[in-house]
Every structure is written in structure tokens, then in C-alpha cells.
Amino acid sequence: MEYIGEHLFPGQLGHFLVVLSFVAALLSGATYFLATQRRNTASFEGWRNLGRFSFLVHGLATLGIIGTLFFILTQKYYEYQYAWANVSDDLPFQYTFSAFWKEQQGSFLLWSFWHIALGLVLMLRAGKWETPVLAVVALAEAIIASMILGLYFGDFRLGASPFDLLRQTMDAPIFAQADYLAQIKGNGLNPLLQNYWMTIHPPTLFLGFASTIVPFAYAMAGLWLREHKDWLKPALPWALFSGAILGTGILMGGAWAYEALSFGGYWAWDPVENTSLVPWITLVAGIHTNLIARNTGYSIRSTYGFYLITFILILYSTYLTRSGILGDTSAHAFTEMGLGFQLILFIGLFSVLAGWLWASRFRQVPSIEKEEAGASREFWMFIGALVLFFSAVLITGATSLPVWNKIVQLFNPDYVGAALKDPVEHHNRYQLWIAVFLGLLTGAAQWLRYNERNEKIWAKTFIRHFVIAVAGAAVLTALNALWLNIHAWQYFAMLFAAMFTVVSNLDYIIFFVKGNLKQAGSALSHIGLGILLLGILGTGLNKEWISSNAFAMDGLIEGMGNEEMNQNILLLKDAPMPMRGNFEATYLEDTIVRQTRTFSVRFKKRDDQGNFTGEEFVLHPNVMYDRQFTKVVASNPSTKHYLTRDIFTHVSSLPKAELDQEFARQQEDSLRFEPYEALVGDTIFAKKHYLVVDGYSKTPEHPEYKAQQGDLAFGLKLRAYSLDDTLGYPANPMLYIRPGEGGFTLPANVGQLQMRVRLTEASMGKWLAMEESLDFHQFPMKAGETIDFQGYKIQFAKASREIKHPGYAPLPEDIAVAADLEITAPDGQKFAASPVYLIRNSQPFSLKDELPELGLHFRLENIDPKTETLTIAVARASGEQQTIPLEIAENAPRSDYIVLEAIIFPGINLVWLGSILMLFGLGLSMWRRLMVDKK
Amino acid sequence: MKRSHIIAIGIVAVAIGILISASQDVTTYANFAQAALSGDRVKLVGQLEKDRPIEYNPEKDPNFLSFYLRDDAGAVRQVVLRAGKPQDFERSEQIVLTGAMNGETFEAADMLLKCPSKYKDQEIYVRSEKSEQASK
Structure with a gap:
């Protein structure tokens, strides 16, 4: 079959480069080997040059593979399995790297890339070691290149090529169509990997490898x-x-x-x-x-x-x-x-x-x-x-x-x-003793000399500094024991060993190298080790789940006994929840941007007497949904950093209706909605609650509603009460008609009362009928003119380009005019209204304004620029107020909560500081070696 | 005797000691029947019974999850885990538990989910008309 729209050339080029890269690496390994074996003969240079040349060819071919694959990913050529599986049209460009090395082939290429870069440095600097060293590197490169060959020998496949076509790797009916490519879209990258760490961690780790x-x-x-x-x-x-x-x-x-x-x-x-x-x-x-x-x-x-x-x-x-x-x-x-x-x-x-x-x-x-x-x-x-x-x-x-x-x-x-049984416990138990030995050895060995033969002379210095270190470590151990939750002597041993190496190496830097940091690489690394061990003790022993409330949950929960297991807490929206560690957490709100839903949780700290200390912060853990918005695929933590500790939170669970749309639909279907009639100013008595009808709005607000020009929207303003409580909760259901899309209803959820209020088709019909029953009278008017409409004096004050209409959202290309009207009622009261005439994309719109108190509706229907005459239409609703039908369910399960896990990590910064110091020491020593060797 | 020999003997002795003591950290894979028989903590692999009730009611207890698991031998038992329910629990194709039998229920201390990878998921998203317009 002739498929339409496929780009086969990059794949063919890629396959060719993969084979070239493999063959060149083999050749380079072989020739470098021969050059090494004949290092003292005349043919040495010839073999070496051939080894260099083929290594360069291998390097260029590998760069070519990387470039080609990257091109396929950025161009979103979904005919390639690699692109289809890892990118999508809506994937931001910066994550193309993550998509590139997410799979085995991409990460093999990354590994290979670093080998080549290191190989080139060795080629320039290794001198007589070049040929044997590069022979080894080239051999490894050949094997890595073979991992992406994708060649078949009978049933055996050597390597997995990144350039396989989707239709070759998958058997799906869609490939029976010649234009399948126009119909498919990429899988995209797992949201967990859409993260800057995924951009920087793999290249660093693979350079390390x-x-x-x-x-x-x-x-x-x-x-x-x-x-x-x-x-x-x-x-x-x-x-x-x-x-x-x-x-x-x-x-x-x-x-x-x-x-x-x-x-x-x-x-x-x-x-x-x-x-x-x-x-x-x-x-x-x-x-x-x-x-x-x-x-x-x-x-x-x-x-x-x-x-x-x-x-x-x-x-x-x-x-x-x-x-x-x-x-x-x-x-x-x-x-x-x-x-x-x-x-x-x-x-x-x-x-x-x-x-x-x-x-x-x-x-x-x-x-x-x-x-x-x-x-x-x-x-x-x-x-x-x-x-x-x-x-x-x-x-x-x-x-x-x-x-x-x-x-x-x-x-x-x-x-x-x-x-x-328990890997963490197992490793910790044994590695603890490794840590003890390392702490003691790195502390003590620093004061010993290489090739020490005269033990007596040296013993004096050694013993003096050894005593300093032991005394210092003892003091620091005692001090740290004040904040650490040490409950077993083994941890004291580890703490002492850690402090011992810190003190001893600090002493070494001060008295031995006299603060000359250039020579202090090893001492800095060992101090780093000690600090890291202290940090591990802090985060390990003092790690505390604060997302627990024995007090509030006592008796509520069956079978709860094991204190440590209580790591999750339920936060109802807007209901402050006291937690362990004198914290009080409140789930404030959630917002959705693209596929990410971010929750705001406020933490307040109390002192031991129960008064707020004023310490207060808001954390924003989030969850990411898949692209169909049906499932949560990732939960991302949010952490409050202090110098001495971190407070780490993440949403560990959500109401099932929020996780799974299918379930939400079923749940929605199981609600028992009962019909009621709403009349402004009146009260609705439902089975378990009553609702006060405060009014209605043509510009309603709803968390899920984003107003668009041309929408016809209508919302009710209600306050819901439980029969035995005086605390009212707002309930504002709404509906809207969007031209070209249809009508939508957005229910109001009153989680606290397990109540859901919605407007229905009947409400929409009633409301439209109310609108249509209006009998508009048209009046051509010039600025300053006044008319009389059923006893109301309506003056057209001026035409204005300043639009204050609540239903109007400006766009740059708009032409919009408002007619500022002043209305005097028969009793002398004055009102103002300003209907709007809008031309957007050559489409005229008329935005109505109304005075519900008077039942008056105004439209600006036409503008005649020649005569500067505006056609204003006025209507008055019939005197009798209309009821709006609505439906109320009183058995709605709560879905306004999150389940949160919150952990305090004391001393986490010691972990980072210690590790960085250790690595910095290694880097410093390397630099120092290079400088010394140069001389 | 040379010092290095003493050290070598010491290391071998410590290594043997550790091997013996660490053998208690190791458990075998088992099914429900074997777990009930041994009464010890075991590793257990099985599939979620998607038709049986999965109970997680955070309003009542955010640290209580109960579900039914079919082990390799085909036996189905209730499993209780005192922790929150992971996000993609229902999608898991294989569940690895560490825990012990307590009467007829398996009390899990730890759970690891294996979710279907994209490769096995032989599903090709077909562009909807809307996204096609958006991409133009």
C-alpha cells in the first residue's frame, strides 16, 4: 500500500548512520588494538591514525543519529514509533529532550555521546596511553551502538532501532488506511517526566556513567x-x-x-x-x-x-x-x-x-x-x-x-x-555500621603520614589531635542529641562517628594545611561526609508525619491502631483541621490550568497554649490529569523550606468522582433530583434544607464558567440552610447558551450540605420565554433627547466608547459603543443604564442592559453614523414575577475534599550541604591534581 | 601471622555473620495458602479483582484501603492496607504486596503497583476534529 504523508527519508538516513556508527566503532577498536600491539614498530602511526579516523567517523555518525532522531521528535513525525510513543502536538519544546532520553535507545545514545566526548579529550591529552585506552572505549562504543542496530538474523533481533515505523511495530486496523497518518496523534510524554529534573538529571548521570x-x-x-x-x-x-x-x-x-x-x-x-x-x-x-x-x-x-x-x-x-x-x-x-x-x-x-x-x-x-x-x-x-x-x-x-x-x-x-521483607530497614541496619567505620577512619587517617616508620615521633602529634577530635566530637554529639530523636545506641555511634570526622578534618584544615583550601579537597569531602551522615540521622529519625489527627479522628475510624500508619489526613474545603505538630491546615481552593489542578492549602502554626504564632504559609501541591481529563496520572508535592527543616506535602488522594469521570457520571446519575420553583425573595423548602432566593443574574459567576462574547447566561442566587442551623451557604447554579455550541447547565455544589442545585431545560425554556415575551419598542434618538415610555422618562445622555457593561470582555479589534441612558421613574427616582452595540469580526452584537427593579430592558440596536442617530429599543416585563423551575438533590456525596500527606524533614539541608561539600571536595582534588601534574 | 591475614579472617568472619543475620531479612514469594501456612511476612504477587468491591472511603479513614486480590494459584482473598489509595490503583495489572495473613484477610505493609506500559497498550489515539483544527 502507498501510504500518504509519511516521511521515510529521516528513518533511512538514521538506519544508515546507526550501521555506520557501529561499523566505525568496531573498526576503531580493532585498529587501536593493532596500533597498541605494534606500538614499537614502524606501522604504529598508520594504525593509530586509522583508529583516530574511524573513531571520528563513529562520533560524527552518532551525532547524526542523535540529530536525526531529534528532528523526528521536533517535527512530530508520528509515523515513527519513537515519536508517536513519546511526544505529542501539545508537548512544550523544552521537554523534547526528556522525550529523547526517556526510552532505552535515547539514553544509550546519550551514554554514547559522552563516551565520544571523553574519547576526543583522551585523543588529545592521553599521549602514549591514547591507543590502548581508546581501544577499550571504542569496543564499548561498538557494543552500545549494537544496542540500537535493530537488525534481524532470522528470529534473533540485534538491538532495538529508534527509527522503527509505527506501522511495523504495531498491528492495528488503522494501518489499512492509506491516510492513517492524518488520523493519529502522539501519545505524549508522561506528565511525571515533564519536569526540569528530567532535563538535567539524565545527562549528568550518564556523563557520570x-x-x-x-x-x-x-x-x-x-x-x-x-x-x-x-x-x-x-x-x-x-x-x-x-x-x-x-x-x-x-x-x-x-x-x-x-x-x-x-x-x-x-x-x-x-x-x-x-x-x-x-x-x-x-x-x-x-x-x-x-x-x-x-x-x-x-x-x-x-x-x-x-x-x-x-x-x-x-x-x-x-x-x-x-x-x-x-x-x-x-x-x-x-x-x-x-x-x-x-x-x-x-x-x-x-x-x-x-x-x-x-x-x-x-x-x-x-x-x-x-x-x-x-x-x-x-x-x-x-x-x-x-x-x-x-x-x-x-x-x-x-x-x-x-x-x-x-x-x-x-x-x-x-x-x-x-x-x-523490608529493603529500607535491611539496608539501613547494615549501612549504619559502614557509616560508623567510615566516619572514624576518615577522621583518624587524616593525621597519619604515608610510609610512617617512626611511630614514636608521630604518635605525639597524632595523639594530641586525636584527643581534640574525640573531645570535640563528644561535645557536638551531646549538642545534636538535643534535637535528634535518638532512641537506640547505634545511632549515637553513628552520630559520634560523623561528628568525629567533621571535627578532625576541620582541625586538619586549620592546623595542618593552615586554611589553604587548595590542599583541603579530601578534608572538605570528609567533612561533607560527616554533615551528610548528620543530615541522614535528622531526616531519618526526626522525619514526622504531621498529616494526622488522632484527636479529630478518634472514634471515627474503625480498626485504626498503628500510629505510624496514620500518614494521611482528610481536609474538607474551608474547614480548618488541627494536625500533629501544632499545625492547622485548611484546604482553600483549587485551580485548573491545562492538565494541572493546583490546590491551595494554608498552614497555621499554634504555640503550646493553642494561640496562633503568626507563622502562616500556603502550599500548592498539584495533580496532573491525562489528556482526556479522566484520570489523575501524577501527584506533585509542594514543600515549604526552612533553614532547619522542610515541610513536604502532596495530595495522596482525591474524591473518586474527581479522579475518574466515568465514576463521576455514574454518581451523577444516582443522584435523586427533585423539582422546585424559585421566586425571587421567596424561600424554597426542600426535604432536609431550605433555600432563600436572593435574585437572578444575567452575568452569573461560576467556578467552571468562563464568559464569552455572544453567550446568553442566566444564574440564580440562592442561600442554602440546613433546617437546624442558621449558617447559610451560597448556591449559585447557572446556565448559558453559547452560539454554535448549544446550551449548558452548571450546577451549584454545596458540599457542606451534600446538596446539588441545578437549572434544567425547563428553567432554560422559562427564562427564554421571559426574554422573548418582552415587547421591544424602538426609538431613534440623538444625544440629549428624551422620550417617555409608560411613564418612565428615558434620556439618551451620550454615546460612549467607554464600555462598563458587565457582560463585555474587550478584544483589540472590537468596535463597541455604549448608549448612556438616564431613567427617571414616575416617583422621581433616578436610574442609569447603558446597553452596548458591538461589532466583532464584522459580526454585530447587541448587549442588553436591564433594570430588574423596574422590569425595564434596553437594547442598542442600530447606529446611523450619518445622522448620528441611535436606535434604542425599550421593553418592560409584565408586572407579575415569574418563577424559575430548578432541581435540588440532597444526597450528593461530598467531593470537596483532598487527602493530604504532610511530612516534616528536619535537617534536610544538611543532607544537601554534606553531599555538595563531598562532591566539591572531589572536584577540588581533581583540579589540584591537574595543576600539580602540569608543573 | 601477617596483619593482612588477620584482617582477611576478620572480614570473612564478619561477612559470614552478616549473611546469617541478613537471612532473616529475606522472605520468599508466596501465595495466600502458603502465607497462611507459614504465618510469616511474605511477598505476594497477584492481580486486582476489579469486579469485587474496592473500599477506600477517605471521609471515614484516609488510611484504610481494602480490596480483593487473585494470587498466582487463583485464590482470591481480601487485602487490607493501612495507607492511602494510590492514584492509578485501578489501572494496575499486577500488584506486589509485602505482608502476612491475619485470619482470612491479608494485612499488607507495603504495596507496589505495576501499571501497563505504553507498549502493551495497543491503543492509538485518533485525532478528534477539534484537535485537528487546533493543530492547523
């Missing part, structure tokens, strides 16, 4: 060339760079989860989080052994090991998040794409290569026979690296349970599989 290949490749190169010492120096700044960037990426993920998602925290020990943290931990262990190796010659083997395992763990993390194996243990893995087998090959190939090189060269790696001295820095740093490694093993082991299950099930299909 990508950069771990550099220390890995240097380690491979060192083993390969048997130059076990030379590689240590250039690898260190790269490892520091990688540690800083990967750490930033992980931190951004935590900040995103905390700020914009309803997870209620920054870290949940989710497998996806764990598998990006673990490589960072082993990388940091590698940085420490790298320092030992450079300064003393010890720990070269373990440095190799840590850098090699770091990259393997990155690959393992890629496998876990992309293969679908995490299935029921993670809340946020990628969509599975059948790449599991390829990913296992990726891990397998690199593990075998790295493992074989490491094992086969192990004995040649120089190591010092004599043991490290017990008082030397290298000894305790090495212990610290082991502790880090231990932490990585623990986290990986627990996170890998789904993988064990899979493996066991290969041999025993009946095996049901194991899982952690």
Missing part, C-alpha cells in the same frame, strides 16, 4: 602494556572527575525524588538507586587505593581491581534497569525492550577481558613485601577502602536477589524466589 570507563580503560591499559605504575598518575584525575560527576548525578536523582515526586524522601533503597550508588562507592574506594599506590607503591592490585569492577558494576546496573529483571522490586526501571541477552553479553565480554587480564598479570604487578606499618596512613586508608567495598558487596548482594531467583529458576523452575 560514561566517565567511569576512563579509569577502567587506564587500568586495562596498564595491565595490557604491563606498565603497572605509569597509568596510576593520569588515571587519578579522571577517577576524581568521575566520582564528582557520578555523585552529582545520583544526588540530582535524590533531589528530584524529593522535590518533584511523591516518594516522600530522597533515598528509598530502590534497586535502580542502589545500582548507581554501588559503582560510585567502588570508584571512591579505587580513588583511595590509587592515592596509596601513588604515594607508597602499595595497593596497586586493589586499585586495578576497584577501577575494573566499577565499570563492570555500571554495566550490571545497566542490565538490571534495562532488562526488566527488576520487575516487581523497583518502582522506576526502563520499559523492557528484549535487550537482556545483549546486555548480558556486554557484561560477560568486559568481565572476561578484565578478569583475564587482571588474573594473568596479577603476579607481575609490583607489590611491597613488607607490610604497611600500623601507624601509617596507607594502612588505614586501605582498611577504609575495604569498608567501602564491603558496603558495595552488601548492597549489591541484596539488590541482586531477583537475579539469583532467575538463575535458580533456570535449574529449578518451581523455585518461588526470595525477596527482602
Whole structure:
């Protein structure tokens, strides 16, 4: 079939570039390999140049793929599955990036992009290490490129192409039509991902992932060339760079989860989080052994090991998040794409290569026979690296349970599989001790020297500073215990260790490097670690759900016992609700913009005596609906930030009628509406309530009504009372007729009385009849003239371009004239009216004005510019007032509430400050290394 | 003995200790019958019974959700979760619970939803006339 309107060229170009990129990367890897093997021969330069050239071709091809895919997304070519699944016509441009790397292919491309950028820097700067290092990078690139190849070998598919056509990936009847493209629209991006975090977090994290290949490749190169010492120096700044960037990426993920998602925290020990943290931990262990190796010659083997395992763990993390194996243990893995087998090959190939090189060269790696001295820095740093490694093993082991299950099930299909009962509790319990050891080691090792042999001389300085640190830490521990809710001694141990490293490293900065911050990278990182641990204690131990009210809900709720579980509170509109923590929350209003519905919730703080302290703020959590406005798809939190704590809120539930339109319709149908008649000034007695009819309006207001020119609108003003209460609630139902669209009725909801009041077709008929029964008399008038109409003197004062008519909303192109009329009643009372004549888009409109007190209606029907004569039409309603039929239901379920979760996070800023300081220290050390190495 | 050997032995000892103690943190996947038999906390995977009542009445208790779940063996039991109802609960195609049986009901402490991904959702939105006008 010949399909209409498809753009096939970008896809063909994309396919070609994907294949080119793959082949060029393979070629580059092979030629760089040959260049390295022949590094001392005459043919070296030729092979190296070929490696460089093909790496550049690979880079350009990959940039071409990225550009082509981006073009398809921005042009909204829905014939491509990738565009159809991830963008839509109404998606703002800035989210095209999010849509780009939301899927596996896009994020592989992002990863590849950073490898290429790093590869180019290495090409320029790595010198003699260029060929072996780039051989490794190019090999990894070839495998990543294969992930998006989309080639079929029989039934086996190698890679998933981002350029597949929608009609090839899906079997739907619509593709039987040649013009299917004109009929489909894009799926759009999940509102949860329409977020600036989704724009900045993935590129940072993937730069972090990508950069771990550099220390890995240097380690491979060192083993390969048997130059076990030379590689240590250039690898260190790269490892520091990688540690800083990967750490930033992980931190951004935590900040995103905390700020914009309803997870209620920054870290949940989710497998996806764990598998990006673990490589960072082993990388940091590698940085420490790298320092030992450079300064003393010890720990070269373990440095190799840590850098090699770091990259393997990155690959393992890629496998876990992309293969679908995490299935029921993670809340946020990628969509599975059948790449599991390829990913296992990726891990397998690199593990075998790295493992074989490491094992086969192990004995040649120089190591010092004599043991490290017990008082030397290298000894305790090495212990610290082991502790880090231990932490990585623990986290990986627990996170890998789904993988064990899979493996066991290969041999025993009946095996049901194991899982952690409570991952958060499990990880916290063990990592707490890791934290204690790290705090103590980073505090103590700073005062030790490399290659310490003379323990006696050094002991004096060490002991002095050790005592300072212990005393300082004890004081700080006592002070912090005042605000922390510590209920177990283990937390005291962690707090003390954290304070110990803070004091000791502060001491180090002041007395040892004498405030020279250039040399204080490591000390700053360790202080950051201590502050981070303090923040973790604060947010973990003192985290408090304030969205709970034992007092107000006592007795109301069946089966409530477990205090901690009471994390949600129901807020009725406009009804202040006392909550835990001396807060009082009031749900004020909600507003809808596009698909987002934002709620305003006011918090007021009371003191212990129950008086308001004046502390008051309004938070705006929101929910996002899908495009059909039938379902809520995301709930976004709103947080009040203080220096010492945050108050985090999000809407955890809404009335079902607000979540689900189908249900709302059913509920609406189940309401029992009874007919009544409304007469202005009169009272309606319903079954359980009475309503006072205050009047009616031609310019009614309703939360769901937006006036448009040409609308005919009518609303009743009522006040509803319960039979046993004197508190009245406004109820203003309305209806309107919009030219070309039809008539609409908007009911009034009085949630407090479970009452719904609506105008019906009968009301509309009655109202139109009232309008039509008016008998207009036309009077051509000039300015200043007066006429007499049934005893009323009507003077046409002037024509005015200043329109004050309440039913008029100005537009720039309008021509509008108002006739200012002054009316004198027979009893001498004076009134004013100004009907309007409007020309909009060459369409004339007449906006009526009326004096309901007199029953008089005025229209400005025509303007004769030549004679400056206006035709004014006047009518008077018959003396008898008309009743308006309406319907009232008194069994409407309340839908004017929200269910809110509110959490206080004390010390959250310590978490951010500590993390940033730690990463800043890594960055500073890298910069310092580069400066020193330059000299 | 060299110090490194002592450390190595120490680490191995700690590792064995942790393995033994951590084994208590691990539970197996189970169905309702197995959960009732063991009485322990288990992981349970199943599908929401969409025809049976889902009870969540925040006016009464915003922290009480009850529904019926069909486990892999086909058994259907009532599940009680003392927390709010997640937004896309009804859409879930698979539910993973952690909890224990209490009489005939399963008391869940934790719930994870698996929602249908866009790929499996073989539904193509057809442009309405209105949106077509808007896009012109």
C-alpha cells in the first residue's frame, strides 16, 4: 500500500548512520588494538591514525543519529514509533529532550555521546596511553551502538532501532488506511517526566556513567602494556572527575525524588538507586587505593581491581534497569525492550577481558613485601577502602536477589524466589555500621603520614589531635542529641562517628594545611561526609508525619491502631483541621490550568497554649490529569523550606468522582433530583434544607464558567440552610447558551450540605420565554433627547466608547459603543443604564442592559453614523414575577475534599550541604591534581 | 601471622555473620495458602479483582484501603492496607504486596503497583476534529 504523508527519508538516513556508527566503532577498536600491539614498530602511526579516523567517523555518525532522531521528535513525525510513543502536538519544546532520553535507545545514545566526548579529550591529552585506552572505549562504543542496530538474523533481533515505523511495530486496523497518518496523534510524554529534573538529571548521570570507563580503560591499559605504575598518575584525575560527576548525578536523582515526586524522601533503597550508588562507592574506594599506590607503591592490585569492577558494576546496573529483571522490586526501571541477552553479553565480554587480564598479570604487578606499618596512613586508608567495598558487596548482594531467583529458576523452575521483607530497614541496619567505620577512619587517617616508620615521633602529634577530635566530637554529639530523636545506641555511634570526622578534618584544615583550601579537597569531602551522615540521622529519625489527627479522628475510624500508619489526613474545603505538630491546615481552593489542578492549602502554626504564632504559609501541591481529563496520572508535592527543616506535602488522594469521570457520571446519575420553583425573595423548602432566593443574574459567576462574547447566561442566587442551623451557604447554579455550541447547565455544589442545585431545560425554556415575551419598542434618538415610555422618562445622555457593561470582555479589534441612558421613574427616582452595540469580526452584537427593579430592558440596536442617530429599543416585563423551575438533590456525596500527606524533614539541608561539600571536595582534588601534574 | 591475614579472617568472619543475620531479612514469594501456612511476612504477587468491591472511603479513614486480590494459584482473598489509595490503583495489572495473613484477610505493609506500559497498550489515539483544527 502507498501510504500518504509519511516521511521515510529521516528513518533511512538514521538506519544508515546507526550501521555506520557501529561499523566505525568496531573498526576503531580493532585498529587501536593493532596500533597498541605494534606500538614499537614502524606501522604504529598508520594504525593509530586509522583508529583516530574511524573513531571520528563513529562520533560524527552518532551525532547524526542523535540529530536525526531529534528532528523526528521536533517535527512530530508520528509515523515513527519513537515519536508517536513519546511526544505529542501539545508537548512544550523544552521537554523534547526528556522525550529523547526517556526510552532505552535515547539514553544509550546519550551514554554514547559522552563516551565520544571523553574519547576526543583522551585523543588529545592521553599521549602514549591514547591507543590502548581508546581501544577499550571504542569496543564499548561498538557494543552500545549494537544496542540500537535493530537488525534481524532470522528470529534473533540485534538491538532495538529508534527509527522503527509505527506501522511495523504495531498491528492495528488503522494501518489499512492509506491516510492513517492524518488520523493519529502522539501519545505524549508522561506528565511525571515533564519536569526540569528530567532535563538535567539524565545527562549528568550518564556523563557520570560514561566517565567511569576512563579509569577502567587506564587500568586495562596498564595491565595490557604491563606498565603497572605509569597509568596510576593520569588515571587519578579522571577517577576524581568521575566520582564528582557520578555523585552529582545520583544526588540530582535524590533531589528530584524529593522535590518533584511523591516518594516522600530522597533515598528509598530502590534497586535502580542502589545500582548507581554501588559503582560510585567502588570508584571512591579505587580513588583511595590509587592515592596509596601513588604515594607508597602499595595497593596497586586493589586499585586495578576497584577501577575494573566499577565499570563492570555500571554495566550490571545497566542490565538490571534495562532488562526488566527488576520487575516487581523497583518502582522506576526502563520499559523492557528484549535487550537482556545483549546486555548480558556486554557484561560477560568486559568481565572476561578484565578478569583475564587482571588474573594473568596479577603476579607481575609490583607489590611491597613488607607490610604497611600500623601507624601509617596507607594502612588505614586501605582498611577504609575495604569498608567501602564491603558496603558495595552488601548492597549489591541484596539488590541482586531477583537475579539469583532467575538463575535458580533456570535449574529449578518451581523455585518461588526470595525477596527482602523490608529493603529500607535491611539496608539501613547494615549501612549504619559502614557509616560508623567510615566516619572514624576518615577522621583518624587524616593525621597519619604515608610510609610512617617512626611511630614514636608521630604518635605525639597524632595523639594530641586525636584527643581534640574525640573531645570535640563528644561535645557536638551531646549538642545534636538535643534535637535528634535518638532512641537506640547505634545511632549515637553513628552520630559520634560523623561528628568525629567533621571535627578532625576541620582541625586538619586549620592546623595542618593552615586554611589553604587548595590542599583541603579530601578534608572538605570528609567533612561533607560527616554533615551528610548528620543530615541522614535528622531526616531519618526526626522525619514526622504531621498529616494526622488522632484527636479529630478518634472514634471515627474503625480498626485504626498503628500510629505510624496514620500518614494521611482528610481536609474538607474551608474547614480548618488541627494536625500533629501544632499545625492547622485548611484546604482553600483549587485551580485548573491545562492538565494541572493546583490546590491551595494554608498552614497555621499554634504555640503550646493553642494561640496562633503568626507563622502562616500556603502550599500548592498539584495533580496532573491525562489528556482526556479522566484520570489523575501524577501527584506533585509542594514543600515549604526552612533553614532547619522542610515541610513536604502532596495530595495522596482525591474524591473518586474527581479522579475518574466515568465514576463521576455514574454518581451523577444516582443522584435523586427533585423539582422546585424559585421566586425571587421567596424561600424554597426542600426535604432536609431550605433555600432563600436572593435574585437572578444575567452575568452569573461560576467556578467552571468562563464568559464569552455572544453567550446568553442566566444564574440564580440562592442561600442554602440546613433546617437546624442558621449558617447559610451560597448556591449559585447557572446556565448559558453559547452560539454554535448549544446550551449548558452548571450546577451549584454545596458540599457542606451534600446538596446539588441545578437549572434544567425547563428553567432554560422559562427564562427564554421571559426574554422573548418582552415587547421591544424602538426609538431613534440623538444625544440629549428624551422620550417617555409608560411613564418612565428615558434620556439618551451620550454615546460612549467607554464600555462598563458587565457582560463585555474587550478584544483589540472590537468596535463597541455604549448608549448612556438616564431613567427617571414616575416617583422621581433616578436610574442609569447603558446597553452596548458591538461589532466583532464584522459580526454585530447587541448587549442588553436591564433594570430588574423596574422590569425595564434596553437594547442598542442600530447606529446611523450619518445622522448620528441611535436606535434604542425599550421593553418592560409584565408586572407579575415569574418563577424559575430548578432541581435540588440532597444526597450528593461530598467531593470537596483532598487527602493530604504532610511530612516534616528536619535537617534536610544538611543532607544537601554534606553531599555538595563531598562532591566539591572531589572536584577540588581533581583540579589540584591537574595543576600539580602540569608543573 | 601477617596483619593482612588477620584482617582477611576478620572480614570473612564478619561477612559470614552478616549473611546469617541478613537471612532473616529475606522472605520468599508466596501465595495466600502458603502465607497462611507459614504465618510469616511474605511477598505476594497477584492481580486486582476489579469486579469485587474496592473500599477506600477517605471521609471515614484516609488510611484504610481494602480490596480483593487473585494470587498466582487463583485464590482470591481480601487485602487490607493501612495507607492511602494510590492514584492509578485501578489501572494496575499486577500488584506486589509485602505482608502476612491475619485470619482470612491479608494485612499488607507495603504495596507496589505495576501499571501497563505504553507498549502493551495497543491503543492509538485518533485525532478528534477539534484537535485537528487546533493543530492547523
